[in-house]
Amino acid sequence: MPSPSPTTTLRRRGGSPSRDTPTNELTVKQEQQSLKTSRTAADLIADHPAIKPVILDSQETETPFSSSTQATEETSGTSFTRTTTTTTTTTSSPSITSRIIHILLKPFYFLLFVILHLGHELIISARTMKTLVQVFFLPHLFPVAPELVRIVRKDVGENMVKKPTHLAVITEKSGITLTGEVDETEENEWHAKVAQLAQWSSAVGIKTLSIMRNTPLDPEDLEALQDRIDHTMKDFYKEEKRVPIALVRTLRPVEESLSLVFQQNNSNNNNNSQPTIQRDLRPHGGRAFDLDIVILSPEDGHDRLAGNIRLLGKAALRQQITSDQITTKFMDTQLSADLSEPELLIILKDDLDLSSYPPWHIRLTEIFHHPDQAVIPVYTMFLQALHRFAKCEQRFGK
Amino acid sequence: MRAVAIKALQCGSIPKHIGLIMDGNRRYGRKVHVGNGKGYYLGYETLEEILAVCMEMGVKVVTVYAFSIENFKRPADQVETLMELAKTKLAELCEQSELVRQYGIGIRVLGDTSLLPDDVRKVIRKAVDLTKKNNRAILNMCFPYTSREELTMATRSLVSGIEAHDLNPSDISTSVLEESLYTRSCPPMDILIRTSGEIRLSDFMLWQSSRACHVEFVDCFWPEFTFWKLLPILLRYQLRAISIAQSRREYGRGEGAEEEEEDDSEAVLLNTDVIKAQETSLEQEQGFVMMSQRNSSESTLVTCEMDETLEVELPCGPMLEKKQRVSSFLHHRGHLPNCPIVHLQ
Incomplete structure (x- = not known):
């Protein structure tokens, strides 16, 4: 049955002896006791300047404060508020002049606030202008959107020391309009963008590409996207003999992840082998592929972790696992079974926002974001991010 | 000058929760030729200064990444220095700090403290206990913390709750998980700042920062970080504040009608x-x-x-x-x- 009733917990937390007295005692006695507690509470407040409330905007602070004292279960809520009101009157009355000064200064502060923001805006526009100029001269360096694998390889360069094996991309709002209907053109644009990213990633030699979008992808659209990527890949690699295969998928339901862990545990126990089996356990859908494209939506982030707990809880009720078994390593095997940790994350959004990208996975991910999204081509950002990544050193806490 | 700028900033929206990854203390120490240990002390001074600024602005919660579980891999003498620093500064914070008294800051230590030596743990316990009643602001010290450990800990405790039949599996929702994290009594994180030019989160507040949070990577070492470097970040945050609030509402709605509003x-x-x-x-x-x-x-x-x-x-x-x-x-x-x-x- 459920835990002890809340009323008893209230008493226990309050810690005051007066609460524990039986209710059928004399009311006079109770009053005396409550008086006593109120006095001690007042003393406590006097001793603790930290708990004393600031009384600057008296009218505003009073009500939330009294309610919060009840919530924090101070022993004598009423006496507490009484003391605050008295201090309010004593401290606020002599400061009328300072208050007038304060009111007079308000427009000045607001002016300064506006000036600060304008100045900041100016700096940002100056920076945007600078990137605009840079973008203007870009075509001499490399194309805005290359259409052949040869060009990408040349742009990336042979001597890039470090390349990510898993690239994550967060894309801008797509799909659904304000009315809730699917916006065809925007959806189409998004598909084109994904196809392009797939081309470039495969040219660089990236193994996994995870793409985050705002809304879950329709299963029908998934098929269409697969067709489109197959098609564009053919175009992209028309000079080469072999066209790499890209497979588009979404995350599998969280329920399957646990069985994967059990499988792995069993195989580990039986064979005493290294934990490298995990990668091979991924179902390939019967196809061998060179590039694994995972489409993610916000539901795969926080909610998936909560769903995972539900799953583990059910497993615990079936006595398949115990809560002591849950370690960071256990969770990692389970959560990374379907999606590996990305090494580089490119944010194709105006603001640097992680948009619920699965939190477990972005521990050591390099996050690349260009502040001038509107003026800079995606390909340029892609190259910049790769170069930035190549320069990064990871110390792993050392 | 600073006070005037703060007053001006207060005309706009002020973040409730700021996260700081204080990176680059050792590198700064080497840069100005004072050594690693001194770098840490300088870093602590910066923290105090930034904390004062935040409190003056009206920020409710400041969460700082003081020590990662991974940091135990560092040379023993450096870990020792950090432990000593934490011990003295925590004791100082809870006993004599004017800042803590003035702003009513409650100190919290987030992380797996069982990994720490006994004496440090004792000081932590005392610091937390002494400031337990302060309810106007919170300073979260992540020591020794990693976000994965936090999530694992929360998962384990919730699963053990299910095991003991205190909870049903269907009770678990995103907001319940959120409430069993170390940051359970804090408002959602608004700004996350990482100094030293690195562009990753290094296992800090992954859950809290990955939705509706303004992330900034600053290209200076932590001891060089000042209010004037914080100012443009706050201005950018103020520009985004409305959209952040909106996306938070959307996430709240997404959790379904059954879920209680996070109010x-x-x-x-x-x-x-x-x-x-x-x-x-x-x-x-x-x-x-x-x-x-x-x-x-x-x-x-x-x-x-x-x-x-x-x-x-x-x-x-x-x-x-x-x-x-x-x-x-x-x-x-x-x-x-x-x-x-x-x-x-």
């Missing part, structure tokens, strides 16, 4: 709510027993069937019961001794 007032009213919930659910239970007794002659079966039938036929009863069960679970277990629940003013 500040909700937390305050929680206790009274629980009592009411219990009373009503008790009434309903009694009513139900009578009803079902009339229906079925086997009274022994009634109690067994109760849970199932309640869920199907009375959408109100089990929901309140669930709410109460979850909140009582979250309140009663004591696995987070260094993060006592407080209701911020």
